[in-house]
Amino acid sequence: MPDTTRHLTLANGLQLTLRHAPRLKRSAAAVRVHAGSHDAPRQWPGLAHFLEHLFFLGTARFPLEDGLMRYVQALGGQVNASTRERTTDFFFEVPPSALGGGLERLCQMLAEPDLGLERQAREREVIHAEFIAWSRNPQAQQQFAVLQSVAGDHPLVGFHAGNRYTLALRNSAFQQALKGFHQRYYQGGQITLSLCGPQSLDELERIARQFASGFATGAKVVQAPAPALGSKQALLFAHEDLPAAAEQALELLLALLDDNASGGWRHALEQRDWLSGFKAEKLYAFAGQLLWHLDLQLGPDADRDEALKLLHGWFAFIRQADPVQLNSAFGRLQQSRERNASALELARRDSAGQPFAALDAAGLAAFRALLEQLPCHPRGQWQLPTTDTLLLDELPAAQAAPLPAALSTCGLLPAARQYAALYLRWQIPSAQRQRLQTVLERALQPLRARCERASVQLQFNAAGEYWQLRLTGNPPAVIRAAGQALALMQAPSNWLPTGPEAPPLIPIRALINQLPDALLGAAATTVVPCDLDQALLGQAWQHSCWHGLAVGFDASALQVLGAHLGNCPGQGTMPAPVPCWAGQRWHQANVPGSENALLLFCPLRPAQQAAGRLLAQLLQGPVYQRLRVELQLGYAVFSTFRQIEGIGGLLFGVQSPLARQAEILGHLRTLLSVGVTLDTNARQNLAGQFEETAMANAEVAEWAWQTYLATQPADLPALQRSILMTQQADLDALLGELLGPDRTWLCLANATAPDASWH
Missing domain, CATH: 3.30.830.10 (Metalloenzyme, LuxS/M16 peptidase-like)
Known part of the structure; x- marks a missing residue:
């Protein structure tokens, strides 16, 4: 059954988009506020980003322990936010029954935030830690450098992330600007809300009206236009005075550019063995301005000038191609993307006004206008790609055959x-x-x-x-x-093909990639390419x-x-039981980045995994509160239950610019020694997360695979029953074993092991 949508405007001016998607198992909400970093006063860089952070610290009605973050995490959902140049987005995904509770918390924290000075001071340090990590991240710095090549005094060349020095909390003018920004932009006329889920349109509308009506009534604010864009780079494309549908038109162009089928520009470079990396992405779009970048990494034997000439020749070919034919193929691609998109992806696309769909008449006009502003010089031999068989809905023709026994x-x-x-x-x-x-x-x-x-x-x-x-x-x-x-x-x-060179990961993510090898007792190695x-x-x-x-x-x-x-x-063959070990192991990993990072993995026996999952759920809030909010170790702090190579266990991760690995480990030990108190609601919520109808399809498949590797039965109801039967004594016993002299721990860190005292 196809999706159905509804659009309406609430009395307070808020724009509402509803999507009924019966195939989905989860529901999502996405709020787009039409204001971002470029709308904040220039004397206070980072103000908009700082305000986004403050929203998540709780309010009088929903304090931190009952706020949106904890509410969604307790249900196994997703929640996040993003501050861009002209927009700020807030979004979450939860089981359908929890959509109302999540939306109530989201709307309330945006409409009535607590901007107390003490919490501002704490969160500014988190912003500063993010700034330090951003300044050391090669990928982030590369994009910043690209934006520096924008001509003129466009705000894209400025600094907007914020840090300890730009967020002058004790300055009354800053506080006035912070509150004024919230009052001006966080009102109905500036907000688009999208809800998506298996619920009926009438039910989604009821939920939206109940909670989104709490925003102050207001009219749409005219955001100040920016100076003209310009580009000093051959692969940074700046456009002016484009029609309103230019973003969708660019999506079609980037889909064509990204296609590696025979006859296209990307394929031409790959056949010459010139291409080592490729990424085309939109960087900025506002009021007829559009900026996009082609990150083209060529091998040492490539002719860069010829690659650019071929690109301009391909542009010329696309300009002469039938846009209706291009759009028809794009429609099939978009249909595939929509069918496979999560509730969260659909809600975010709807809130941005860019659903997965072929271009309409306005979009095709914008596509032609976009092509007119591109450098076009005939060169090369090109052809449109044939239909990709991966987009076909019917099964491939083949004679039926039994499955292999393995x-x-x-x-x-x-x-x-x-x-x-x-x-x-x-x-x-x-x-x-x-x-x-x-x-x-x-x-x-x-x-x-x-x-x-x-x-x-x-x-x-x-x-x-x-x-x-x-x-x-x-x-x-x-x-x-x-x-x-x-x-x-x-x-x-x-x-x-030579293959794209993967960008360096931040230390904690690099450690996560090496964790499977560490669990299997194998050293991660740098593999050099071979013929x-x-x-x-x-x-x-x-x-x-x-x-x-x-x-x-x-x-x-x-x-x-x-x-x-x-x-x-x-x-x-068939899988063998997963081997386990006893005692503690410390693996030092060689990963990029200078910040300290540590993973602590505590493997559990199959009989302990229900209690382990509940323990991990109950520890999530305290770990975040203690390590990130109170101790301010860094912004990369997490705790969870994870199955890796068929081994289930508790996983803790911290990346910190200040605390050493041994100190991080000490804080984790202290937290575990405090213990937890059984929360029957949390237990019930956790058990509910293991209904097939509540789990994302990918989660169901991965759980089945990890259970298969562990040579355990794939029995979700049995796991639910075990979780519901877990008592306080089970949690205490598990914690005692985790902290006892015979504990089994794996520490993976970018440092040598501390002295013997860490045992």
């Missing part, structure tokens, strides 16, 4: 979800597996790009002795992608063993899948 199936996801997951895992005994891994990653790169465009997730990764392929998305597309991936993995072309050696690869496959899991396929899809997996390399 592939298990799981019925947790009903076929009606139109979402499937395929996991294939090989044990590779070859000593050359790390070198060969880079060959396969490069071989899969073009297919991964096609999959991403078609809303199919293709992941190939390695941990220890294992290679793993994961495909998720619409079942027909997953089956087609699986057949193509297996063919590429067994017989890569003699030509392989294709087909004989070596064939030997590795010949001596490999594999097994896998299919989730979400109906009977007819499984028969077609069986035909595509008939030539899966390696000998079929």
Whole structure:
């Protein structure tokens, strides 16, 4: 059943968009305030971003412990906010029954924030920690440098993040500006609210009217126009005086530019082996101005001037192409994206006025205007891409075949979800597996790009002795992608793309990437690219063993899948029980970045995992409150329950510019020693999160896979019952074991182990 939408305006001026999407299992709300960093007084850089942070610190009606952040996290949902140049967005996703409670908290905290000076002082330090991390992040600094090439005195060249020195809390003029900004922009006329979920349109409208009417009545404020844009870079494209639908038009252009199919500009560079990195993105859009950037990373043998000339030639070809034909293909792509989008993605798109859809007449006019402002000089031989088979809804034609014995199936996801997951895992005994891994990653790169465009997730990764392929998305597309991936993995072309160079990660994220290797007792290594050696690869496959899991396929899809997996390399086997260890282990990781970072993973036995999940839920708030709010260790602080390589356990993570790893570990120990008090509501909420109807499809599939790796039954009702039966004594006993002399801990950090006292 297709989505249905409704648009209306409330009495206070607020613009409301409602989307009834019956296939969804969650609901989402997105508030867009039409004011951002460029609308704040220039003498107070960071004011808009600072205000966004203050909203989440609680109000008299909903204090921090019952505010939006804690409310959503307790339900296993998502919540965040973002301050841009001309807009500020707030959004969350929760089970449908909790949409009203979340919206009440969101609207109340935006309409009636507590701007007390003491909380401002604490949060300014968090902003300053973010600023330090931002200033040390190469990717963030690269984008900042790009914006510095904007010509003239446009505010894009300014500093807007805020730090300890720009947020003058004791200055009465600053406080007046802060309150004035809130009063001017956080009122009905400046706000767009979008609700999305499986509820009926009438129910969504009732919820919206009940809570969004609390915003003050106001008219839309005319945001001051900016000076003319200009560009000093060949790959930074600045546009002026475009029609209102220019953002949607740019989305079509970027979709064409990103397509690696034969006949396009990107494919031309890849065939020449020039392309090592590619990203095209919108940087700014407001009042007819549009700025977008092409981050083009070329190899050492590439001819940059020729690459630019080819780009201008491709622009000329697109300008002459039939826009209706281009838009028709774009519509199929957008339809695929909409079908696979989460409630949160749909709500955010609706609040921005950019639903997943082909361009309308105004959009096509904007597309033509956009092309007129691009440099166009005929050069090269081009053709429009053919229909991508990954976008087709019907199953591929194939003779039915039984599934390989090594592939298990799981019925947790009903076929009606139109979402499937395929996991294939090989044990590779070859000593050359790390070198060969880079060959396969490069071989899969073009297919991964096609999959991403078609809303199919293709992941190939390695941990220890294992290679793993994961495909998720619409079942027909997953089956087609699986057949193509297996063919590429067994017989890569003699030509392989160089592959994009991954941007450096912040330390805590780099540690998370290395955690699987650490759990398996393998050292993470830097793998250097190697040339294709087909004989070596064939030997590795010949001596490999594999097994896998299919989730979400109906009977007819499984028969077609069986035909595509008939030539899966390696000998079929079944997963072995996950090995465990006793005692404590410290792994030092070599990761980029200068800030201190530590992960603490406490693995649990299968019988402990219900209590462990509840303990993790009850610890989330105290860990955040103590480490981030009170001690202000840094902005990257989290605690959760995580399943990795079939091993479930408590995971704590902290990145700090000040505290050393041993100090972080000490704070975590202290928190654990304080203990927790059983909250029966939290227990009930946690159990409810493990209903299939409450879990995101990807979460169901990943839970099934991790349970399969642990050689445990995939029984969600049993997990729910175990959670509901957990008592205070169970939590106390688990904490006692975690802190006892025989505890099992894994510390992964970017530092050497402390002295023996850490034991």
